[in-house]
Amino acid sequence: MAKTGATVEVTVGLSSCGIAAGAADVFSAFQREFKEKGVDARLRRTGCVGMCYREPIVDVVTSGGAKYTYGGLTADQVGRVVEEHVVGGKPVDDWLVRAEGRELPDETYYDQQVRLVLRNAGVIDPESIDEYIEVGGYAALTKVVKQMSPDDVIEELKASGLRGRGGAGFPTGIKWGLAKKAPGDVKYVIVNADEGDPGAFMDRSILEGDPHSVLEGLAIAAFAIGAQEGYFYVRAEYPLAIKRLRIAIEDATERGFIGENIFGSDFSFKVHIKEGAGAFVCGEETALIASIEGQRGMPRLRPPYPAVKGLWGKPTNNNNVETYANVPWIISNGAAAYAAYGTESSKGTKVFALAGKITRGGLVEVPMGLTIRQVIEEVGGGVPEGRSFKAVQLGGPSGGCVPVEFMDTPIDYESITKTGAIMGSGGMVVMDDSTCMVDIARFFLNFTQDESCGKCTFCRVGTKRMLEILERITAGDGREGDIDLLVELGEQIIGSSLCGLGQSAPNPVLTTIKYFRDEYEAHINEKRCPALSCKALITYDIDPDKCIGCTVCAKKCPVGAITGERKKVHTIDHDLCTRCDACRQACKFDAVTVR
Amino acid sequence: MEDTVAQSERMVEYLGVADEVAAKYAGLRGSVIPVLQQVQERIGYLPPEVMKRIGERLGVPPAQIFGVASFYAQFKMAPVGKYVVKVCHGTACHVQGATAITDALCDELGVTDGATTEDGKFTVESVACIGCCSLAPVIMIEDNTYGRLTPDEARKIIREYGD
Numbered sequence: 001m002a003k004t005g006a007t008v009e010v011t012v013g014l015s016s017c018g019i020a021a022g023a024a025d026v027f028s029a030f031q032r033e034f035k036e037k038g039v040d041a042r043l044r045r046t047g048c049v050g051m052c053y054r055e056p057i058v059d060v061v062t063s064g065g066a067k068y069t070y071g072g073l074t075a076d077q078v079g080r081v082v083e084e085h086v087v088g089g090k091p092v093d094d095w096l097v098r099a100e101g102r103e104l105p106d107e108t109y110y111d112q113q114v115r116l117v118l119r120n121a122g123v124i125d126p127e128s129i130d131e132y133i134e135v136g137g138y139a140a141l142t143k144v145v146k147q148m149s150p151d152d153v154i155e156e157l158k159a160s161g162l163r164g165r166g167g168a169g170f171p172t173g174i175k176w177g178l179a180k181k182a183p184g185d186v187k188y189v190i191v192n193a194d195e196g197d198p199g200a201f202m203d204r205s206i207l208e209g210d211p212h213s214v215l216e217g218l219a220i221a222a223f224a225i226g227a228q229e230g231y232f233y234v235r236a237e238y239p240l241a242i243k244r245l246r247i248a249i250e251d252a253t254e255r256g257f258i259g260e261n262i263f264g265s266d267f268s269f270k271v272h273i274k275e276g277a278g279a280f281v282c283g284e285e286t287a288l289i290a291s292i293e294g295q296r297g298m299p300r301l302r303p304p305y306p307a308v309k310g311l312w313g314k315p316t317n318n319n320n321v322e323t324y325a326n327v328p329w330i331i332s333n334g335a336a337a338y339a340a341y342g343t344e345s346s347k348g349t350k351v352f353a354l355a356g357k358i359t360r361g362g363l364v365e366v367p368m369g370l371t372i373r374q375v376i377e378e379v380g381g382g383v384p385e386g387r388s389f390k391a392v393q394l395g396g397p398s399g400g401c402v403p404v405e406f407m408d409t410p411i412d413y414e415s416i417t418k419t420g421a422i423m424g425s426g427g428m429v430v431m432d433d434s435t436c437m438v439d440i441a442r443f444f445l446n447f448t449q450d451e452s453c454g455k456c457t458f459c460r461v462g463t464k465r466m467l468e469i470l471e472r473i474t475a476g477d478g479r480e481g482d483i484d485l486l487v488e489l490g491e492q493i494i495g496s497s498l499c500g501l502g503q504s505a506p507n508p509v510l511t512t513i514k515y516f517r518d519e520y521e522a523h524i525n526e527k528r529c530p531a532l533s534c535k536a537l538i539t540y541d542i543d544p545d546k547c548i549g550c551t552v553c554a555k556k557c558p559v560g561a562i563t564g565e566r567k568k569v570h571t572i573d574h575d576l577c578t579r580c581d582a583c584r585q586a587c588k589f590d591a592v593t594v595r
Numbered sequence: 596m597e598d599t600v601a602q603s604e605r606m607v608e609y610l611g612v613a614d615e616v617a618a619k620y621a622g623l624r625g626s627v628i629p630v631l632q633q634v635q636e637r638i639g640y641l642p643p644e645v646m647k648r649i650g651e652r653l654g655v656p657p658a659q660i661f662g663v664a665s666f667y668a669q670f671k672m673a674p675v676g677k678y679v680v681k682v683c684h685g686t687a688c689h690v691q692g693a694t695a696i697t698d699a700l701c702d703e704l705g706v707t708d709g710a711t712t713e714d715g716k717f718t719v720e721s722v723a724c725i726g727c728c729s730l731a732p733v734i735m736i737e738d739n740t741y742g743r744l745t746p747d748e749a750r751k752i753i754r755e756y757g758d
Contacts, residue, residue: 017727020740052729199686201726236632236669237725239738277628278668280723294627296666312624355687355728362729393686429686429728443689447723453666558702580695582746 008041008086009061013122015048015208016240017201022074023056029078030058041086047209049122051109052362054097057122060085071097071106109360112379114341116349117325118365121209126244129251132212138257140331141216144223145263150180153224157327159335161347166192166283166320167395167424168500169346169413172327175317178307179225182315187227190311190318191218192288193234193241196280197396198447200427202351203321205363207234207241210325211248215271217324219258220331222269225317229270233288236275245273280397280451284499285310285318287453298453299499320425322351342368346412354380356429357387366411373407376430387432391515395424397444397451398504400511401437420511422504436533437516438523442470444508448501459502462493466509476536478524483513532594535579539595544569546591553583553592609638613645617652627655627663631670640671668723676711676718678736678756685724687731692746696732697721699746703753716757 012018012027030043049057054071060081061067068091070081077095085091091099097106115121124131132138144153158173179187191214195203207214218230234242249271253259260268274292282288282297289311291297310316326348330338339347346368352375355361359381366375372392376382383389391401400421402409409415416423431440449463466489469482490506497503513520522528529537542553542562549567561577564570572583584592616633620626630649635641641664650657664670682688682697697708700719704712711718727733730742734749741752 016740017730017742020727020730020733020742055730195726196723198684198689198724199728200724201728204726237722274625275629275632277632277670278723279666291628292625294625294663296662298666353728355731356690361687396686427686427728429690431690435690440686440690443686451723580698580746585745 008063009044009059010041010086011044011046011059011061013047013049013055013057014045015205016238017048017052018055018057019240021055025075026056026058026073026078029075030082033078033082037082037087039082039087045125045127046123047121047126048205048363050118050205050363050365051097051106051360053360054106054362057097060091062089066100067098068096068100069098069106070095106360109362109364109379109381112370112374113365114349114367115365116329116338116341117206117213117322117351118209118363119329120213121205121363124210126209126211127247129212129248129255132210136332137212137328138216138252138255140328141219141223141257142263144220144331145265145267150224150226153220153331154180156331156335157224160330160338161335161342162323162326162330162338163346163413164319165322165326165350165425167398167422169423172319172323175307175319176221176224178305179227179315179317182308184315186312186314187225188311188314188316189218189222189225189227189230190285190288190292190316191230191232191324192283192285192318192320193232193238194276194282194288195235195238195321195425196283196451197398197425197427199353199355199393199396199429200425201353202363202426204238204241205353206321206325206351207238208244211241211245212252213325213328214321215245215248215252215258217327218271219262219269220327221317221319221324223267225315227317228268229272231292231311232271232273233276233282233292234273236277242273242275249273279453280447281453281499281501284501287499288318289316296453298455299501301498322426343410343412345414350411350423350426352426352428354428354430356393357383357389357432357435358430359384368412369410371408371410372402375411375428376407380430383430383432387434389430390433390435391431391437393421393429393431393440393508394427395422395504395507396427397448398422398500398507399424399427400507401431401440401515402511403515405515420507420514422507434531434533436474436529436531437512437519438470438529439474439531439533441509441512442467442474445470445505448505452501452505456497456499456502458493458496459498459505462489462496463502463505465489466493466506470509473520473523474529474534474536476523476527476534478520480524482524483517483520486510487513538579539574540572540577540579540583541593541595542570542572543591543593546589548589548591550588552586552588556582556586558582606642606644609642609645610648612637613648614652617649620653626653627660628667631660631664635670640674674711674715675720677716679718679720680753681720681722681725681735683723683725683727683731683733683735684721685726685728685731687728688724688733691731693721693732695746696734696744696749699749700734700753703750717753 058070162172163169279297287297287299306316351365445467454460547569554562561573646660647657650660733742
């Protein structure tokens with residue numbers, strides 16, 4: 001929080017990615033420095049501010065309220081920041097990435113962003129309920145319980161135009177209405193935090209950065225549909241998110257925001273955390289419910305929908321993390337304010353996890369209707385220099401690769417679906433000319449084939465056969481007719497699978513065939529990988545004009561495939577070479593060529 | 596090779612853990628997965644005898660316990676190394692060279708992907724996304740995440756744990 005006070009405030013971003021980049025060491029370095037030098041400053045922790053490419057990130061807020069952001073700070077640099085800035089009052093210009101009133105390049109990262117879901121992420125301490133309350137937290141729940149009826153809440157949600165952020169985009173208000181209408185005294189609400197899409201970390205960042213907003217949204221849903229109990233189904237791979245969620249639930253219970261007779265009303269609400277055990281298919285709601293019940297996470301036929309018959313056979317509402325995090329904002333600011341953002345059919349904002357071959361990878365939130373190009377180029381800064389942008393993968397294993405020609409597609413559910421991809425939960429993995437699209441298709445099929453629960457034959461066997469075909473194409477053994485066979489198999493799997501996993505598993509293959517058929521053909525007919533990525537189809541050589549005989553490559557080669565005397569041109573034995581790329585990375589003279 | 600007395604003593608201990616954890620969940624619905632998680636957390640894997648005992652204590656057929664345990668990636672049927680080196684193979688890590696990281700680690704430790712070193716110290720395991728995509732490629736050892744790796748850096752990290 002940019003709070004003005006007598007002392008200087010230093011805030012360290014402590015999300016999983018920040019910690020992986022060394023933020024915990026930076027935090028302890030500040031602690032140590034403050035103690036040793038007797039500095040009168042406040043040290044705070046916060047969640048993910050979204051500039052993952054700059055981690056570890058430290059904010060220094062001066063006693064006058066001016067905020068300075070340092071990026072890529074190491075523990076060694078902390079001493080200088082403390083001495084010159086915290087104590088001396090003079091910012092260390094060299095390491096600043098953002099500061100009010102200065103034109104630093106990272107300022108543009110936020111120009112196109114509208115942070116509603118991420119309103120508190122990177123601002124408040126996620127482990128402090130007081131800080132959440134101070135920024136208006138639990139005001140929405142208070143308003144709902146004290147002043148609104150369940151129908152009012154549902155109508156407000158409908159008017160906001162909020163649609164499910166897990167990927168399918170079903171209108172949230174309508175979903176809640178169905179669960180409310182379903183007969184029964186016992187009902188449940190579930191948060192799907194089983195973020196299984198590879199390349200997606202929106203839900204982790206929200207839970208790590210602002211767990212109370214999701215809990216508050218869940219409590220509002222429980223009030224609206226008439227549920228008494230709620231479950232967070234969180235991936236076990238997210239230990240920090242689980243820890244912060246536990247703290248949030250304990251604190252909120254202690255303050256009476258959840259528990260018995262909330263605000264003296266007859267609304268009571270209890271919350272549990274269930275740790276997922278590692279099964280992608282549990283992102284599907286009926287599979288997720290089976291998993292909470294302690295069964296194998298296998299989907300079942302719908303209808304009946306969970307709104308009518310869900311957990312333990314009772315009416316159940318299930319939404320993902322981001323959907324719930326939107327709810328308190330909508331209640332507090334009104335449906336009209338929310339619907340002012342976005343397009344005709346897709347209202348509000350969407351959080352994306354930008355990763356892959358991108359300059360400024362991170363967690364971003366933009367209004368619906370912005371184009372894919374704007375997100376990648378204006379927010380993300382495009383692909384790193386020297387490479388050209390080729391495609392973006394949206395929607396993870398259920399989505400598809402959108403090629404550069406479609407970069408001006410606006411971000412809304414319908415427009416993205418038209419490209420053959422899906423909005424998905426928000427993974428946006430950028431690919432450049434060094435990424436092989438056949439290999440990407442193989443990668444996703446390998447994933448879905450492994451994660452298929454095995455219930456439907458077409459999904460279980462069909463994905464396996466598709467994977468085998470893709471493996472042989474990337475290994476240089478592709479046959480004529482393989483592309484048609486992939487399309488045929490893909491269409492049959494889509495038509496004959498029960499759940500979203502099977503119905504969407506062929507998408508990455510079908511979209512890459514649609515847009516990058518020439519790459520498939522090059523692999524099959526010419527035994528060539530245009531991106532120079534598939535190991536079986538590339539050859540390493542040393543350019544005699546550039547090699548000076550420094551012997552570095554020969555020393556680096558793990559299989560002894562490179563020979564040559566000092567100061568003489570080296571050569572690579574193609575039979576021994578494993579194409580590990582170590583020599584090319586080691587050569588300072590660009591003498592190692594790949595073809 | 597460990598003698599059979601030590602082995603059976605250890606199994607008695609494992610069964611005790613199963614009893615203790617299952618007792619906490621007596622009469623609660625949907626307890627199979629949390630019980631398996633907590634037992635594995637304490638003994639490292641799920642031997643058949645232990646799964647059978649959990650079934651008895653929870654009143655669930657052993658076949659159903661095994662069905663659940665074999666369905667989810669988290670549950671291990673064989674002992675794993677002291678350190679499980681999880682190599683992320685999410686999309687971002689894949690395009691940033693996760694395969695080369697796995698290759699380097701397997702080479703460094705002299706094992707294949709998924710296997711445990713002879714001294715029982717390391718298991719190399721390819722995992723789905725661990726959600727640190729902007730730091731790709733990433734590995735995770737215990738609760739520590741290491742990002743922006745090169746194959747050489749990955750080798751260095753392993754050596755630090757080896758010492």
